Amino acid sequence: MRILVVDDDVHILQLVNIYLTREGYQVLRAENAQQALALLNGNLPDLAVVDVMMPGMDGFKLTETLTQDYDIPVLLLTAKGELEDKERGFLAGSDDYVVKPFEPKELLFRIAAILRRLDKKNQITIQIGKLVIDRRSFEVIIGEETLILPLKEFELLALLASRPSQVFTRSYIMEQIWGYDYDGDEQTLNTHVKRVRERLNRFETAVEITTVRGVGYKLEETS
Numbered sequence: 001m002r003i004l005v006v007d008d009d010v011h012i013l014q015l016v017n018i019y020l021t022r023e024g025y026q027v028l029r030a031e032n033a034q035q036a037l038a039l040l041n042g043n044l045p046d047l048a049v050v051d052v053m054m055p056g057m058d059g060f061k062l063t064e065t066l067t068q069d070y071d072i073p074v075l076l077l078t079a080k081g082e083l084e085d086k087e088r089g090f091l092a093g094s095d096d097y098v099v100k101p102f103e104p105k106e107l108l109f110r111i112a113a114i115l116r117r118l119d120k121k122n123q124i125t126i127q128i129g130k131l132v133i134d135r136r137s138f139e140v141i142i143g144e145e146t147l148i149l150p151l152k153e154f155e156l157l158a159l160l161a162s163r164p165s166q167v168f169t170r171s172y173i174m175e176q177i178w179g180y181d182y183d184g185d186e187q188t189l190n191t192h193v194k195r196v197r198e199r200l201n202r203f204e205t206a207v208e209i210t211t212v213r214g215v216g217y218k219l220e221e222t223s
Contacts, residue, residue: 033057067093129206
């Protein structure tokens with residue numbers, strides 16, 4: 001997933017970049033609104049993290065532009081916690097805010113929450129390659145064949161299919177499928193991915209689950 005980070009404080013910019021990169025996100029960095037808007041040509045991000053207090057166009061105005069003109073969700077970074085600033089941010093179209101100084105983990109949690117809400121995970125039917133995934137019946141249809149997968153395998157496949165070619169970090173997948181309080185290890189995820197791959201390999205699906213080493217997994221259409 002691609003995230004745009006806009007902050008005139010280069011130290012904050014670097015810090016946020018480090019933590020987002022570790023989580024597997026692709027980061028676009030800008031020190032002001034003008035630079036941010038220039039980066040949007042051909043590089044539309046999935047989400048923007050925007051500082052409120054910037055010279056020139058401030059974060060509120062940039063948020064209006066990003067949300068209204070580009071339909072990009074925004075998380076605001078602000079040094080103020082007053083209700084008025086929160087209200088201005090939400091009126092400008094922001095999805096959430098984090099008050100400086102912030103814990104990097106809190107920022108990551110809030111980013112994940114926004115992306116989760118905006119994800120296509122609630123889409124009833126997903127079609128990719130030769131697969132049709134029906135969330136109502138928990139069926140995977142391939143041509144005239146209908147597969148009934150175990151629930152966790154179905155949820156894993158549906159999650160990956162909700163954003164084709166998008167890399168999902170292992171931690172994000174674990175949280176989505178098994179929850180924050182899951183006590184198991186990543187071997188559980190590895191096992192489920194292997195099983196889903198084996199099931200799909202029995203058919204001509206025109207899709208493939210790809211491992212992104214050190215990051216996670218993605219589902220891609222094959223030629």
